[in-house]
Amino acid sequence: MNDSIAVRASGLRKQYRIGSGRRRHDSLRDLIADQWSALLARHGRKNRGPEFFWALDDATFDIRRGETIGVIGRNGSGKSTLLQLICGILKPTTGSVAVDGRISALLELGAGFNPEFTGRENVYFQGALMGISRQQMDTRINDIADFAGIGEFMDQPVRVYSSGMFVRLAFSAMIHADADILVIDEALAVGDGAFQRKCFDKLADYLGEGRKTLLFVSHNLRQIERVCTRAIWLEEGGMVRQGASGET
Numbered sequence: 001m002n003d004s005i006a007v008r009a010s011g012l013r014k015q016y017r018i019g020s021g022r023r024r025h026d027s028l029r030d031l032i033a034d035q036w037s038a039l040l041a042r043h044g045r046k047n048r049g050p051e052f053f054w055a056l057d058d059a060t061f062d063i064r065r066g067e068t069i070g071v072i073g074r075n076g077s078g079k080s081t082l083l084q085l086i087c088g089i090l091k092p093t094t095g096s097v098a099v100d101g102r103i104s105a106l107l108e109l110g111a112g113f114n115p116e117f118t119g120r121e122n123v124y125f126q127g128a129l130m131g132i133s134r135q136q137m138d139t140r141i142n143d144i145a146d147f148a149g150i151g152e153f154m155d156q157p158v159r160v161y162s163s164g165m166f167v168r169l170a171f172s173a174m175i176h177a178d179a180d181i182l183v184i185d186e187a188l189a190v191g192d193g194a195f196q197r198k199c200f201d202k203l204a205d206y207l208g209e210g211r212k213t214l215l216f217v218s219h220n221l222r223q224i225e226r227v228c229t230r231a232i233w234l235e236e237g238g239m240v241r242q243g244a245s246g247e248t
Contacts (some may be wrong), residue, residue, distance in 0.1 A: 005087055006181055006213040007063040014056040014081050055081040057237040068207060068229035070245050077234040079217045083107065083185050101180025102130065106170050106187045114157035122158055123173045123218035132179055140176050148172040164192065171199055171226040175206060181213045203227060
């Protein structure tokens with residue numbers, strides 16, 4: 001992959017079995033059916049039978065280092081599926097996605113947090129998963145706690161958190177991870193207006209040098225135009241258009 005490319009998706013597709021959520025092979029028949037469907041997809045044929053649907057269908061694009069990309073579309077258009085494929089949470093049915101750089105993501109509210117751990121423990125745990133040492137996290141934890149602004153709840157189990165506390169801590173941990181690629185999936189919509197402004201100001205500072213890459217999902221087109229230089233528009237799992245954020 002070219003050194004200037006941070007993310008490359010090629011013919012990216014994700015299929016689910018209707019009624020089962022994420023694909024699971026509950027029987028040998030399920031496994032054979034999934035493999036057969038993937039074979040059809042590789043040969044350009046889509047299984048349109050009643051048992052499957054394509055959450056994402058043939059997404060192809062490059063994202064350059066330093067680009068800020070908005071992902072837009074109605075509910076169910078494939079936005080979250082696309083981000084989860086890029087983050088490596090999901091595996092594609094067919095196609096490929098290549099990522100060059102460390103990713104820090106804010107996806108489903110509370111995702112990746114252990115409800116029995118305190119906020120502080122979860123921050124250290126998430127840092128360890130990203131390869132950040134405890135010593136490195138020691139130098140960041142106060143900044144993370146200050147930005148989150150949840151006070152004594154930093155040392156309480158996150159199962160007692162409100163949705164607003166979740167997003168405050170999750171965004172703070174993400175932005176202080178110093179990753180190459182930030183991925184944000186609508187979670188900021190949960191925060192209050194003042195905290196959203198604080199987050200966007202922080203994002204502007206973080207992205208200011210032009211070396212960090214952002215993928216941002218929002219239903220608020222003004223936010224997309226404010227934060228992103230380019231946008232990808234999805235509809236029913238397919239890419240409708242990509243271009244300047246003010247044009248899509």
